[in-house]
Amino acid sequence: MKVKILQWHAVASWTWDAQDETCGICRMAFDGCCPDCKFPGDDCPLVWGACNHSFHLHCILKWVNSQNSQASQQQPQCPMCRREWQFKA
Amino acid sequence: MTSSSAPSKKVSLSLAHCYSLTLTCLFFSVQALSKIASNRLQKELKEWQVNPPVGFKQKPTDNLQRWIIEVVGAPGTVYANETYKLQVDFPEHYPMEAPQVIFLHPAPLHPHVYSNGHICLDILYDSWSPAMTVSSVCISILSMLSSSTVKQRPADNDRYVKNCKNGRSPKETRWWFHDDKV
Numbered sequence: 151m152k153v154k155i156l157q158w159h160a161v162a163s164w165t166w167d168a169q170d171e172t173c174g175i176c177r178m179a180f181d182g183c184c185p186d187c188k189f190p191g192d193d194c195p196l197v198w199g200a201c202n203h204s205f206h207l208h209c210i211l212k213w214v215n216s217q218n219s220q221a222s223q224q225q226p227q228c229p230m231c232r233r234e235w236q237f238k239a
Numbered sequence: 240m241t242s243s244s245a246p247s248k249k250v251s252l253s254l255a256h257c258y259s260l261t262l263t264c265l266f267f268s269v270q271a272l273s274k275i276a277s278n279r280l281q282k283e284l285k286e287w288q289v290n291p292p293v294g295f296k297q298k299p300t301d302n303l304q305r306w307i308i309e310v311v312g313a314p315g316t317v318y319a320n321e322t323y324k325l326q327v328d329f330p331e332h333y334p335m336e337a338p339q340v341i342f343l344h345p346a347p348l349h350p351h352v353y354s355n356g357h358i359c360l361d362i363l364y365d366s367w368s369p370a371m372t373v374s375s376v377c378i379s380i381l382s383m384l385s386s387s388t389v390k391q392r393p394a395d396n397d398r399y400v401k402n403c404k405n406g407r408s409p410k411e412t413r414w415w416f417h418d419d420k421v
């Protein structure tokens with residue numbers, strides 16, 4: 151039997167491959183976006199630290215910048231495990 | 240031992256718990272919450288209503304920026320069945336900045352709680368992390384209360400409280416954290 155396909159719809163879904171469901175800083179879903187953004191995905195990406203904890207890029211940047219601007223000049227730490235924060239290469 | 244180094248764990252109850260600096264900014268300035276802050280607080284409030292930490296009761300108000308929380312001393316501790324009130328004020332940039340947490344009068348008699356309600360607890364100041372929540376802070380405070388076996392004020396209570404007149408915020412104090420036993 152020969153089947154002729156007249157029309158088809160492709161549907162794809164995506165999800166971030168993080169161990170958690172929500173960002174530990176803003177508490178919004180990873181598959182959503184940080185409170186400053188409108189669209190999830192590439193516009194509001196996730197980043198991983200050397201310690202393997204992940205956050206919205208915008209959220210961790212706010213934290214790292216706020217730590218760096220403090221007079222005490224303490225090294226920014228991962229909000230989850232307190233290891234020195236380094237972006238995973 | 241300065242606040243820029245890691246909290247020292249040297250135990251010495253006779254030493255002063257804090258020293259205060261003359262600061263230009265004496266008051267806890269109340270700025271409206273940022274969008275991120277109010278977003279997160281609404282989530283925390285919702286989570287609290289579903290799953291409040293044991294021993295705590297949040298008094299409902301229409302002010303998201305100031306929470307009043309009742310805490311009951313844990314059974315089997317020197318504060319068993321006693322009720323105290325915590326006042327939690329959130330800064331504009333919460334959770335990038337720690338909330339201001341104090342006991343309302345009368346504050347419990349505790350080696351790390353001053354008679355003006357200020358609490359010497361590192362996570363409220365230098366060791367704050369944006370991954371912490373009101374709920375986790377409350378649990379830490381109850382744990383701090385529970386580990387005390389004596390009801391007494393910090394050794395430097397009078398000096399500190401005198402220095403804090405005019406409603407200075409505990410966040411303006413430079414704290415020394417050197418006693419992890421209580």
